[in-house]
Amino acid sequence: MPKPKRVAIGIDLGTSKCCVAVVQDGRVEIIENERGNKTTPSYVAFTDTERLVGEEARNQATLNPTNTCYAIKRIMGCRYGDPCVRKFEKNVGFQLQGKTFGNPQVCVKYKNKHQKLTAEQLTAMLLTKMKETAERHLGCKVTDAVLSVPASFGSAQRQATMDAGEIAGINVLALINEPTAAAVAYTANRTVTTEEEILVVDFGGGKLEASHIRVKNRCVTVRSVCGSVTLGGFDIDNLLVEYFLKEFEQKHKVNLSAKPKAVVRLQIACEKLKRNLSLLPDASVVIENLSGDIDYTIAMTRDKFNSIYGNIIDYFLAALQKRMPAMERFARVLFVGGSTRLPLLEERLTKICKGNSPAKCVNADEAVACGAAVQAALLAGDNSLQELEVNDVVPY
Ligand SMILES: Nc1ncnc2c1ncn2[C@@H]1O[C@H](COP(=O)(O)OP(=O)(O)OP(=O)(O)O)[C@@H](O)[C@H]1O
Ligand SMILES: [Mg+2]
Known part of the structure:
Protein backbone atom coordinates (compact mmCIF):
# COMPACT_ATOMS: atom_id res chain seq x y z
CA MET A 1 0.00 0.00 0.00
CA PRO A 2 1.43 3.42 -0.85
CA LYS A 3 2.07 5.60 2.20
CA PRO A 4 -0.40 8.51 2.45
CA LYS A 5 1.15 11.80 1.31
CA ARG A 6 2.37 14.08 4.10
CA VAL A 7 2.89 17.59 2.88
CA ALA A 8 3.78 20.82 4.62
CA ILE A 9 2.49 24.15 3.35
CA GLY A 10 3.61 27.77 3.66
CA ILE A 11 1.07 30.45 4.56
CA ASP A 12 1.61 34.18 4.12
CA LEU A 13 -0.68 35.57 6.80
CA GLY A 14 -1.04 39.18 5.70
CA THR A 15 -2.88 42.20 7.08
CA SER A 16 -4.75 42.57 3.77
CA LYS A 17 -4.55 39.14 2.18
CA CYS A 18 -3.44 35.55 2.76
CA CYS A 19 -1.62 33.34 0.29
CA VAL A 20 -0.78 29.63 0.52
CA ALA A 21 1.94 27.71 -1.34
CA VAL A 22 3.37 24.21 -1.44
CA VAL A 23 6.45 22.50 -2.85
CA GLN A 24 5.68 19.57 -5.13
CA ASP A 25 8.35 17.60 -7.00
CA GLY A 26 10.90 20.32 -6.22
CA ARG A 27 8.77 23.17 -7.55
CA VAL A 28 6.97 25.85 -5.55
CA GLU A 29 3.35 26.33 -6.44
CA ILE A 30 0.86 28.96 -5.29
CA ILE A 31 -2.49 27.34 -4.51
CA GLU A 32 -5.59 29.09 -5.87
CA ASN A 33 -8.69 29.40 -3.72
CA GLU A 34 -12.10 28.06 -4.83
CA ARG A 35 -12.64 31.24 -6.86
CA GLY A 36 -9.40 30.71 -8.76
CA ASN A 37 -7.60 33.57 -6.95
CA LYS A 38 -4.02 33.27 -5.76
CA THR A 39 -4.63 35.46 -2.73
CA THR A 40 -7.57 35.57 -0.30
CA PRO A 41 -8.63 38.80 1.46
CA SER A 42 -7.95 38.70 5.24
CA TYR A 43 -11.62 39.30 6.06
CA VAL A 44 -13.97 37.41 8.38
CA ALA A 45 -17.66 38.39 8.62
CA PHE A 46 -20.63 37.28 10.69
CA THR A 47 -24.27 37.43 9.60
CA ASP A 48 -27.60 36.25 10.99
CA THR A 49 -27.14 32.91 9.26
CA GLU A 50 -23.46 32.26 8.53
CA ARG A 51 -19.78 33.02 8.93
CA LEU A 52 -17.94 34.22 5.84
CA VAL A 53 -14.19 34.23 5.18
CA GLY A 54 -12.22 35.80 2.31
CA GLU A 55 -13.85 37.37 -0.78
CA GLU A 56 -17.38 36.64 0.43
CA ALA A 57 -16.70 38.51 3.66
CA ARG A 58 -15.08 41.46 1.89
CA ASN A 59 -17.85 41.72 -0.70
CA GLN A 60 -20.52 42.37 1.95
CA ALA A 61 -18.37 44.69 4.12
CA THR A 62 -20.26 47.89 3.28
CA LEU A 63 -23.64 46.26 4.04
CA ASN A 64 -22.52 44.74 7.32
CA PRO A 65 -19.71 47.02 8.58
CA THR A 66 -20.00 46.32 12.31
CA ASN A 67 -19.69 42.53 11.88
CA THR A 68 -16.99 42.46 9.20
CA CYS A 69 -13.49 42.11 10.64
CA TYR A 70 -10.30 43.00 8.76
CA ALA A 71 -6.68 44.04 9.36
CA ILE A 72 -6.76 41.88 12.51
CA LYS A 73 -3.01 41.21 12.24
CA ARG A 74 -2.55 44.79 13.46
CA ILE A 75 -3.81 43.85 16.96
CA MET A 76 -2.23 40.38 17.29
CA GLY A 77 -0.47 40.02 20.63
CA CYS A 78 -1.35 43.60 21.66
CA ARG A 79 -3.03 44.89 24.82
CA TYR A 80 -6.28 46.80 24.62
CA GLY A 81 -4.63 49.90 26.12
CA ASP A 82 -1.77 49.98 23.57
CA PRO A 83 -1.80 53.23 21.53
CA CYS A 84 -1.84 51.28 18.26
CA VAL A 85 -5.02 49.43 19.35
CA ARG A 86 -6.77 52.67 20.35
CA LYS A 87 -5.89 54.16 16.95
CA PHE A 88 -6.98 50.97 15.16
CA GLU A 89 -10.36 51.08 16.92
CA LYS A 90 -11.05 54.52 15.43
CA ASN A 91 -10.25 53.32 11.92
CA VAL A 92 -12.45 50.22 11.65
CA GLY A 93 -16.20 49.64 11.41
CA PHE A 94 -16.32 46.92 14.13
CA GLN A 95 -16.06 47.42 17.89
CA LEU A 96 -13.31 46.38 20.29
CA GLN A 97 -13.53 45.86 24.03
CA GLY A 98 -11.07 44.95 26.71
CA LYS A 99 -9.23 45.80 29.90
CA THR A 100 -6.24 48.15 29.56
CA PHE A 101 -3.68 45.37 30.13
CA GLY A 102 -5.79 42.57 28.65
CA ASN A 103 -6.14 41.45 25.05
CA PRO A 104 -8.56 43.37 22.85
CA GLN A 105 -11.73 41.49 21.97
CA VAL A 106 -13.70 42.03 18.80
CA CYS A 107 -17.47 42.35 19.39
CA VAL A 108 -19.74 40.97 16.68
CA LYS A 109 -23.29 39.75 16.26
CA TYR A 110 -23.50 36.23 14.85
CA LYS A 111 -26.76 34.32 14.34
CA ASN A 112 -28.48 37.02 16.42
CA LYS A 113 -26.18 36.52 19.42
CA HIS A 114 -23.46 38.89 20.64
CA GLN A 115 -20.02 37.31 20.62
CA LYS A 116 -16.55 38.41 21.65
CA LEU A 117 -13.59 37.04 19.73
CA THR A 118 -9.87 37.40 20.18
CA ALA A 119 -7.47 38.29 17.36
CA GLU A 120 -6.11 34.75 17.62
CA GLN A 121 -9.56 33.22 17.08
CA LEU A 122 -10.27 35.42 14.05
CA THR A 123 -6.82 34.69 12.63
CA ALA A 124 -7.44 30.96 13.15
CA MET A 125 -10.53 31.31 10.91
CA LEU A 126 -8.33 32.73 8.15
CA LEU A 127 -5.75 29.97 8.67
CA THR A 128 -8.43 27.29 8.53
CA LYS A 129 -9.61 28.71 5.20
CA MET A 130 -6.05 28.60 3.81
CA LYS A 131 -5.49 25.07 5.14
CA GLU A 132 -8.74 23.92 3.50
CA THR A 133 -7.73 25.63 0.26
CA ALA A 134 -4.54 23.54 0.29
CA GLU A 135 -6.38 20.34 1.23
CA ARG A 136 -8.85 20.74 -1.64
CA HIS A 137 -6.00 21.22 -4.10
CA LEU A 138 -3.77 18.44 -2.77
CA GLY A 139 -6.53 15.95 -2.06
CA CYS A 140 -5.15 15.07 1.37
CA LYS A 141 -5.21 16.31 4.95
CA VAL A 142 -2.66 18.99 5.78
CA THR A 143 -1.53 19.73 9.32
CA ASP A 144 2.08 20.96 9.03
CA ALA A 145 2.74 24.55 8.04
CA VAL A 146 5.22 27.40 8.23
CA LEU A 147 3.49 30.72 8.92
CA SER A 148 4.92 34.10 8.00
CA VAL A 149 5.26 37.03 10.41
CA PRO A 150 6.78 40.49 10.03
CA ALA A 151 10.47 40.56 10.98
CA SER A 152 9.53 43.43 13.32
CA PHE A 153 6.98 41.32 15.27
CA GLY A 154 7.87 40.99 18.97
CA SER A 155 7.54 37.85 21.04
CA ALA A 156 3.90 38.46 22.11
CA GLN A 157 2.84 38.89 18.48
CA ARG A 158 4.73 35.76 17.47
CA GLN A 159 3.16 33.77 20.31
CA ALA A 160 -0.30 35.00 19.28
CA THR A 161 0.40 33.77 15.73
CA MET A 162 1.47 30.35 17.06
CA ASP A 163 -1.70 30.22 19.18
CA ALA A 164 -3.85 31.06 16.14
CA GLY A 165 -2.18 28.15 14.33
CA GLU A 166 -2.98 25.82 17.21
CA ILE A 167 -6.65 26.92 17.30
CA ALA A 168 -6.82 26.16 13.56
CA GLY A 169 -5.45 22.66 14.16
CA ILE A 170 -2.17 23.45 12.44
CA ASN A 171 1.13 22.04 13.57
CA VAL A 172 3.28 25.16 13.16
CA LEU A 173 6.69 23.86 12.08
CA ALA A 174 8.16 27.37 12.33
CA LEU A 175 7.43 31.04 11.88
CA ILE A 176 9.40 32.72 9.10
CA ASN A 177 10.11 36.44 8.90
CA GLU A 178 8.42 37.88 5.82
CA PRO A 179 11.44 39.59 4.19
CA THR A 180 13.48 36.42 4.87
CA ALA A 181 10.80 34.32 3.16
CA ALA A 182 11.03 36.57 0.09
CA ALA A 183 14.82 36.11 0.04
CA VAL A 184 14.35 32.33 0.32
CA ALA A 185 11.96 32.41 -2.65
CA TYR A 186 14.53 34.44 -4.59
CA THR A 187 17.36 32.02 -3.76
CA ALA A 188 15.45 28.74 -4.13
CA ASN A 189 15.35 28.94 -7.93
CA ARG A 190 18.90 30.02 -8.59
CA THR A 191 22.49 29.24 -7.73
CA VAL A 192 24.30 32.37 -6.60
CA THR A 193 27.95 31.45 -6.68
CA THR A 194 29.30 34.84 -5.66
CA GLU A 195 28.29 36.47 -2.41
CA GLU A 196 25.40 38.89 -2.91
CA GLU A 197 24.20 41.57 -0.48
CA ILE A 198 20.49 42.14 -0.99
CA LEU A 199 17.98 44.48 0.56
CA VAL A 200 14.43 43.17 0.81
CA VAL A 201 11.84 45.91 1.30
CA ASP A 202 8.38 44.64 2.32
CA PHE A 203 5.66 47.30 2.24
CA GLY A 204 2.30 45.60 2.75
CA GLY A 205 -1.09 46.47 4.16
CA GLY A 206 0.08 46.69 7.75
CA LYS A 207 3.83 47.17 7.84
CA LEU A 208 6.87 48.65 6.17
CA GLU A 209 10.16 46.90 6.88
CA ALA A 210 13.46 45.93 5.31
CA SER A 211 16.05 43.23 5.85
CA HIS A 212 19.69 43.20 4.82
CA ILE A 213 20.34 39.67 3.61
CA ARG A 214 23.52 37.97 2.41
CA VAL A 215 23.03 35.21 -0.13
CA LYS A 216 25.90 32.85 -0.87
CA ASN A 217 25.65 29.52 -2.61
CA ARG A 218 22.67 27.87 -0.93
CA CYS A 219 22.83 29.95 2.21
CA VAL A 220 20.56 32.89 3.16
CA THR A 221 21.79 34.91 6.15
CA VAL A 222 19.90 37.84 7.62
CA ARG A 223 22.32 40.56 8.73
CA SER A 224 19.92 43.18 10.10
CA VAL A 225 16.31 44.27 10.12
CA CYS A 226 14.58 47.65 10.28
CA GLY A 227 10.95 48.74 10.14
CA SER A 228 7.59 49.26 11.73
CA VAL A 229 4.46 47.12 12.09
CA THR A 230 2.26 50.16 12.48
CA LEU A 231 2.86 51.80 9.08
CA GLY A 232 1.37 50.20 6.00
CA ASN A 306 2.49 62.26 -1.97
CA SER A 307 2.41 65.22 0.39
CA ILE A 308 -0.17 63.43 2.58
CA TYR A 309 1.76 60.21 3.14
CA GLY A 310 5.33 61.14 2.08
CA ASN A 311 6.49 61.44 5.71
CA ILE A 312 5.80 57.71 6.23
CA ILE A 313 8.36 56.95 3.51
CA ASP A 314 10.82 59.58 4.77
CA TYR A 315 10.57 58.31 8.34
CA PHE A 316 11.29 54.76 7.17
CA LEU A 317 14.14 55.70 4.86
CA ALA A 318 15.82 57.80 7.57
CA ALA A 319 15.65 54.83 9.99
CA LEU A 320 16.91 52.51 7.24
CA GLN A 321 19.96 54.64 6.44
CA LYS A 322 20.81 54.84 10.12
CA ARG A 323 20.48 51.08 10.59
CA MET A 324 22.11 50.09 7.31
CA PRO A 325 24.64 52.72 6.22
CA ALA A 326 26.36 52.50 2.80
CA MET A 327 23.19 51.60 0.96
CA GLU A 328 25.05 51.50 -2.36
CA ARG A 329 26.54 48.12 -1.33
CA PHE A 330 23.28 46.36 -2.15
CA ALA A 331 23.65 44.46 -5.40
CA ARG A 332 19.90 44.02 -5.49
CA VAL A 333 16.83 45.53 -3.92
CA LEU A 334 13.84 43.17 -3.85
CA PHE A 335 10.42 44.77 -3.57
CA VAL A 336 7.72 42.73 -1.81
CA GLY A 337 4.16 43.69 -0.81
CA GLY A 338 1.38 45.55 -2.60
CA SER A 339 2.35 49.00 -1.31
CA THR A 340 5.74 48.83 -3.09
CA ARG A 341 3.71 49.81 -6.16
CA LEU A 342 3.55 53.35 -4.77
CA PRO A 343 5.96 55.23 -7.09
CA LEU A 344 7.24 57.50 -4.29
CA LEU A 345 8.99 54.66 -2.44
CA GLU A 346 10.88 53.51 -5.54
CA GLU A 347 11.78 57.11 -6.46
CA ARG A 348 13.23 57.98 -3.05
CA LEU A 349 14.88 54.62 -2.42
CA THR A 350 16.59 54.62 -5.82
CA LYS A 351 18.22 57.96 -4.93
CA ILE A 352 19.55 56.55 -1.65
CA CYS A 353 20.83 53.36 -3.32
CA LYS A 354 22.68 55.52 -5.86
CA GLY A 355 20.59 54.46 -8.82
CA ASN A 356 20.31 50.77 -7.91
CA SER A 357 16.61 50.50 -8.68
CA PRO A 358 14.45 47.74 -7.14
CA ALA A 359 14.46 44.48 -9.06
CA LYS A 360 11.19 42.85 -10.02
CA CYS A 361 12.69 39.36 -9.80
CA VAL A 362 10.26 38.07 -7.20
CA ASN A 363 6.48 38.29 -7.35
CA ALA A 364 5.54 41.05 -4.87
CA ASP A 365 2.29 39.30 -3.87
CA GLU A 366 3.46 35.69 -3.79
CA ALA A 367 7.13 35.66 -2.73
CA VAL A 368 6.45 35.42 1.01
CA ALA A 369 4.15 32.39 0.64
CA CYS A 370 6.67 30.75 -1.73
CA GLY A 371 9.53 31.25 0.75
CA ALA A 372 7.38 29.90 3.60
CA ALA A 373 6.53 26.83 1.48
CA VAL A 374 10.22 26.18 0.72
CA GLN A 375 11.04 26.42 4.43
CA ALA A 376 8.12 24.08 5.24
CA ALA A 377 9.32 21.52 2.68
CA LEU A 378 12.89 21.69 4.03
CA LEU A 379 11.68 21.20 7.61
CA ALA A 380 9.42 18.32 6.55
CA GLY A 381 12.43 16.61 4.94
CA ASP A 382 11.25 16.92 1.33
CA ASN A 383 14.25 15.64 -0.62
CA SER A 384 12.98 16.89 -3.98
CA LEU A 385 14.41 20.29 -3.03
CA GLN A 386 18.02 21.40 -3.25
CA GLU A 387 19.38 21.93 0.27
CA LEU A 388 19.13 25.55 1.46
CA GLU A 389 20.36 27.00 4.73
CA VAL A 390 18.49 29.86 6.36
CA ASN A 391 20.05 31.83 9.22
CA ASP A 392 17.81 34.51 10.65
CA VAL A 393 18.48 37.16 13.29
CA VAL A 394 15.33 36.24 15.24
CA PRO A 395 15.45 32.43 15.41
CA TYR A 396 11.96 31.69 16.81
N1 LIG B 1 -1.19 49.59 -7.15
C1 LIG B 1 -1.09 49.84 -5.85
N2 LIG B 1 -0.70 51.06 -5.42
C2 LIG B 1 -0.63 51.32 -4.09
N3 LIG B 1 -0.93 50.45 -3.13
C3 LIG B 1 -1.32 49.21 -3.52
C4 LIG B 1 -1.42 48.85 -4.88
N4 LIG B 1 -1.84 47.55 -4.95
C5 LIG B 1 -2.00 47.15 -3.69
N5 LIG B 1 -1.69 48.13 -2.82
C6 LIG B 1 -1.76 48.10 -1.34
O1 LIG B 1 -0.98 47.04 -0.86
C7 LIG B 1 -1.48 46.66 0.42
C8 LIG B 1 -1.58 45.15 0.47
O2 LIG B 1 -0.32 44.63 0.27
P1 LIG B 1 -0.01 43.13 0.64
O3 LIG B 1 -1.04 42.25 0.03
O4 LIG B 1 1.40 42.89 0.31
O5 LIG B 1 -0.23 43.22 2.22
P2 LIG B 1 -0.25 42.05 3.27
O6 LIG B 1 0.81 41.05 2.92
O7 LIG B 1 -1.62 41.54 3.42
O8 LIG B 1 0.12 42.88 4.59
P3 LIG B 1 1.36 42.80 5.59
O9 LIG B 1 2.47 42.05 4.95
O10 LIG B 1 1.71 44.25 5.82
O11 LIG B 1 0.83 42.16 6.81
C9 LIG B 1 -2.85 47.31 0.57
O12 LIG B 1 -2.76 48.40 1.46
C10 LIG B 1 -3.15 47.77 -0.84
O13 LIG B 1 -3.98 48.91 -0.84
MG1 LIG C 1 2.73 40.83 3.44
Missing part, protein backbone atom coordinates in the same frame (compact mmCIF):
# COMPACT_ATOMS: atom_id res chain seq x y z
CA GLY A 233 -1.07 50.65 3.15
CA PHE A 234 -3.95 50.50 5.67
CA ASP A 235 -2.56 53.61 7.37
CA ILE A 236 -2.19 55.44 4.06
CA ASP A 237 -5.86 54.66 3.29
CA ASN A 238 -6.79 56.06 6.70
CA LEU A 239 -4.89 59.30 6.06
CA LEU A 240 -6.99 59.68 2.91
CA VAL A 241 -10.18 58.84 4.84
CA GLU A 242 -9.39 61.56 7.41
CA TYR A 243 -8.73 64.06 4.63
CA PHE A 244 -12.02 63.35 2.84
CA LEU A 245 -14.07 63.20 6.07
CA LYS A 246 -12.92 66.77 6.75
CA GLU A 247 -13.59 67.83 3.18
CA PHE A 248 -17.08 66.29 3.30
CA GLU A 249 -17.87 68.06 6.57
CA GLN A 250 -16.72 71.40 5.17
CA LYS A 251 -18.78 70.98 1.98
CA HIS A 252 -21.92 69.34 3.35
CA LYS A 253 -21.87 70.20 7.09
CA VAL A 254 -22.25 66.51 7.96
CA ASN A 255 -19.80 64.60 10.16
CA LEU A 256 -19.62 61.01 8.88
CA SER A 257 -16.96 59.73 11.28
CA ALA A 258 -19.46 58.03 13.64
CA LYS A 259 -21.28 56.25 10.79
CA PRO A 260 -19.54 52.88 10.24
CA LYS A 261 -21.21 52.22 6.89
CA ALA A 262 -20.09 55.58 5.46
CA VAL A 263 -16.57 55.19 6.89
CA VAL A 264 -16.14 51.69 5.44
CA ARG A 265 -17.43 52.86 2.02
CA LEU A 266 -15.02 55.80 2.14
CA GLN A 267 -12.17 53.48 3.13
CA ILE A 268 -12.82 51.21 0.14
CA ALA A 269 -13.02 54.22 -2.21
CA CYS A 270 -9.79 55.71 -0.79
CA GLU A 271 -7.95 52.42 -1.34
CA LYS A 272 -9.12 52.47 -4.96
CA LEU A 273 -8.08 56.11 -5.37
CA LYS A 274 -4.64 55.25 -3.95
CA ARG A 275 -4.16 52.38 -6.42
CA ASN A 276 -5.21 54.62 -9.33
CA LEU A 277 -2.73 57.26 -8.22
CA SER A 278 0.09 54.69 -8.54
CA LEU A 279 -0.63 54.72 -12.28
CA LEU A 280 -2.01 58.20 -13.01
CA PRO A 281 -1.02 61.80 -12.16
CA ASP A 282 -4.55 62.44 -10.90
CA ALA A 283 -7.59 60.28 -10.19
CA SER A 284 -11.13 60.31 -8.81
CA VAL A 285 -13.67 57.82 -7.46
CA VAL A 286 -17.44 58.39 -7.15
CA ILE A 287 -19.28 57.13 -4.05
CA GLU A 288 -23.02 57.06 -4.67
CA ASN A 289 -25.37 58.09 -1.84
CA LEU A 290 -22.57 58.39 0.70
CA SER A 291 -24.85 60.32 3.03
CA GLY A 292 -28.55 60.37 2.25
CA ASP A 293 -28.75 61.10 -1.47
CA ILE A 294 -25.41 62.92 -1.68
CA ASP A 295 -23.13 61.37 -4.33
CA TYR A 296 -19.57 62.23 -3.36
CA THR A 297 -16.56 62.29 -5.67
CA ILE A 298 -13.16 61.96 -4.05
CA ALA A 299 -10.46 63.41 -6.29
CA MET A 300 -6.74 64.05 -5.85
CA THR A 301 -3.51 64.68 -7.72
CA ARG A 302 -0.52 62.40 -7.14
CA ASP A 303 1.48 65.39 -5.86
CA LYS A 304 -1.11 66.14 -3.20
CA PHE A 305 -1.31 62.43 -2.31
